[in-house]
Amino acid sequence: MAAQNLQSVPAELTPEEDAAGQAHFDRIIAEDSRIEPRDWMPAAYRKTLLRQISQHAHSEIIGMQPEANWITRAPSLKRKAILMAKVQDEAGHGLYLYSAAETLGQTRDKMMDDLIAGKARYSSIFNYPALSWADMGAIGWLVDGAAICNQVPLCRASYGPYGRAMVRICKEESFHQRQGFEILLELSNGTPEQKQMAQDAVNRWYAPALMMFGPPDDDSPNSKQSMAWNIKRFSNDELRSRFVGMMVEQVRVLGLTLPDDQVRFNEDTKKWEHGPLDWHEFQEVLAGRGPCNAQRLERRRAAHDDGAWVREAAAAYAAKQSAKQQKEYAA
Amino acid sequence: MSTHTEGHGDISTGVAGGDSNASATRITPGNALRPEDIALEVKTGLVKPSEDVAEYALRLGDDALILAQRLGHWISRAPELEEDIALGNIALDQLGHARSFLTYAGAGMLKEDGTAKSEDDLAYFRREHEFRSVQLFEQPNGDFAATIARQFVVSYYQYELYRRLTDSTDATLAAIAAKAVKEVDYHRDHSSQWILRLAGGTEESRTRMIHGLRLMWPYVGELFRDDELTQRLAEAGAAVAPSSLREDFDRLTAEVLAEAELEVPDVPAAPGGGRQGKHSEHLGYILAEMQVLAREHPGASW
Numbered sequence: 203m204a205a206q207n208l209q210s211v212p213a214e215l216t217p218e219e220d221a222a223g224q225a226h227f228d229r230i231i232a233e234d235s236r237i238e239p240r241d242w243m244p245a246a247y248r249k250t251l252l253r254q255i256s257q258h259a260h261s262e263i264i265g266m267q268p269e270a271n272w273i274t275r276a277p278s279l280k281r282k283a284i285l286m287a288k289v290q291d292e293a294g295h296g297l298y299l300y301s302a303a304e305t306l307g308q309t310r311d312k313m314m315d316d317l318i319a320g321k322a323r324y325s326s327i328f329n330y331p332a333l334s335w336a337d338m339g340a341i342g343w344l345v346d347g348a349a350i351c352n353q354v355p356l357c358r359a360s361y362g363p364y365g366r367a368m369v370r371i372c373k374e375e376s377f378h379q380r381q382g383f384e385i386l387l388e389l390s391n392g393t394p395e396q397k398q399m400a401q402d403a404v405n406r407w408y409a410p411a412l413m414m415f416g417p418p419d420d421d422s423p424n425s426k427q428s429m430a431w432n433i434k435r436f437s438n439d440e441l442r443s444r445f446v447g448m449m450v451e452q453v454r455v456l457g458l459t460l461p462d463d464q465v466r467f468n469e470d471t472k473k474w475e476h477g478p479l480d481w482h483e484f485q486e487v488l489a490g491r492g493p494c495n496a497q498r499l500e501r502r503r504a505a506h507d508d509g510a511w512v513r514e515a516a517a518a519y520a521a522k523q524s525a526k527q528q529k530e531y532a533a
Numbered sequence: 534m535s536t537h538t539e540g541h542g543d544i545s546t547g548v549a550g551g552d553s554n555a556s557a558t559r560i561t562p563g564n565a566l567r568p569e570d571i572a573l574e575v576k577t578g579l580v581k582p583s584e585d586v587a588e589y590a591l592r593l594g595d596d597a598l599i600l601a602q603r604l605g606h607w608i609s610r611a612p613e614l615e616e617d618i619a620l621g622n623i624a625l626d627q628l629g630h631a632r633s634f635l636t637y638a639g640a641g642m643l644k645e646d647g648t649a650k651s652e653d654d655l656a657y658f659r660r661e662h663e664f665r666s667v668q669l670f671e672q673p674n675g676d677f678a679a680t681i682a683r684q685f686v687v688s689y690y691q692y693e694l695y696r697r698l699t700d701s702t703d704a705t706l707a708a709i710a711a712k713a714v715k716e717v718d719y720h721r722d723h724s725s726q727w728i729l730r731l732a733g734g735t736e737e738s739r740t741r742m743i744h745g746l747r748l749m750w751p752y753v754g755e756l757f758r759d760d761e762l763t764q765r766l767a768e769a770g771a772a773v774a775p776s777s778l779r780e781d782f783d784r785l786t787a788e789v790l791a792e793a794e795l796e797v798p799d800v801p802a803a804p805g806g807g808r809q810g811k812h813s814e815h816l817g818y819i820l821a822e823m824q825v826l827a828r829e830h831p832g833a834s835w
Contacts, residue, residue: 263614266608266609266617267609270608270609270610273605273606273608274602274605274606274822274823275822275823275825275826276826277657277826277827277830277833277835278653278657278827278834278835279568279598279628279631279632279635279652279653279656280568280632280835281835282601282605282628283625283628283629283632286605286608286621286624286625286628287621287625289608289609289621290608290617290618290621290622290625293608293609293614293617293618293621294618296614297614297615297618300614335826335835385835388834388835389835392833392834392835393830393832393833395830395833396830396833501609501610504610505609505610505611505612508610508612508676508677509611509612509613509616509677510612511735511737511738511741512612512613512616512677512731512738513612513613514734514735514737514738515730515731515734515735515737515738516730516734517734518733518734518735518738519729519730519731519733519734522733
């Protein structure tokens, strides 16, 4: 297995080796260069990355569900094709990210088990329901838009496999965001019912999308260390403010409005500001009490369990084939 | 034209001007024929199918559309992430073929205002009895083995059909088939590999594979049934007589089944009738789901 060769779970090292490893690591971080899987790294760095990358992978996989919900009902064949391709891209993103996480010493099976057992987190945004076709537009425009703001800086993350996975993911995400924008634009210029559908979707997804950047800076305990390690480059509030500025411009082109009358550009701080967000709701959804938490996990569990016999069959077949080849080789 | 597929895996046979490096999963600009290209040709009057060809394109388009709809349901529900992607790819390929065939069919079926019907007019605003797909394509996904069994039959059938259609005297049908045959060849590879894995995996997977094949096999016969339309078109060189595909289909599927140590299912054939608009109970539900939103907003564009 390639992942096993890359794994750098440390064997017992002497204190001298640890000290040398730490010095090497510190130098790489100071030079803003990249840590690779075989390099020495602090246990906490490994743990932080593993948590972040696996959560990101899980978000891609769970995030397939709200959009898959509309594949069979997409209102035109062209939109159906675009949506199918998008959800398929998300499965692909999940795969690269699980692979990147595997280089830190965790198997994909274990990560999947943790997800299904409810032990691992994924982005809370996917615990909101996709109720209308316009949600395919709002998810693309707002949710993927917020994801891009978060993820573009991650292309420079200090851990090599993560940064490289993010480069490819960001390219596809920006394509998805444009598709979402285009769906909303078409609806906004359509019938009054279609325009209403678009506005309703923007109203529902706006605040949850802003909360995707995480809690306010003074309430985000892990951010500081992640920034020191060159994993995170900008604070939650900084990214959120940038995102609001982008949306303000784009929503005008759409001919829709943001459901926030307190959005403004602060001339003193040179930053975009927005109205208050319901952080209690955020904590509730995070704690498992969102509209779709149970549904999303159950769907993932059902797909995993229903497919167990297929995975067992594939493994058994592969083992038989390999035994047969070895026998032929020996003969 | 070569009328005989030599063996499993000879992807370039009969594909004139094909690009053996083309991927079914990637857009190949300048090479691939897109439904939008056909729509443009229809609009500018460059192509117009005969009434017979339009009806024939409708049949093939409906087959691919209904299968794409079925396969689309698997995305986010597959046994492995790799299969979410693979089944999604196959669904996308089928949807692409459907869009091309339906766009071309619509050019021969005018609306009241005299303009051509679009792919969406045909997909979203026809009723069950107006669909011309054969009944195999609407069979339920069932478990993964049933889906693989359906895909196995479909991919070997479509491969033989499209390979021959590349020589059609109708240039548009030939062009659609030339793109489709390369993609369908990957579908053959995917389904035959899974047949081998599931048949040779565990006792459970083998039982399920045998059951899946038995579920789908009653609908095999209908694929190869000639009628007046296909006879007329085959004589003119525009289409392929379905019965002429049977020998290669039987031989090649039997090879895979033999390798998997499976029997060709011995089950009674269903009467079929999809080409005349007679469908199973399943199609109504497929259409209800597929068409609901478009029909709530007639005349809207998306």
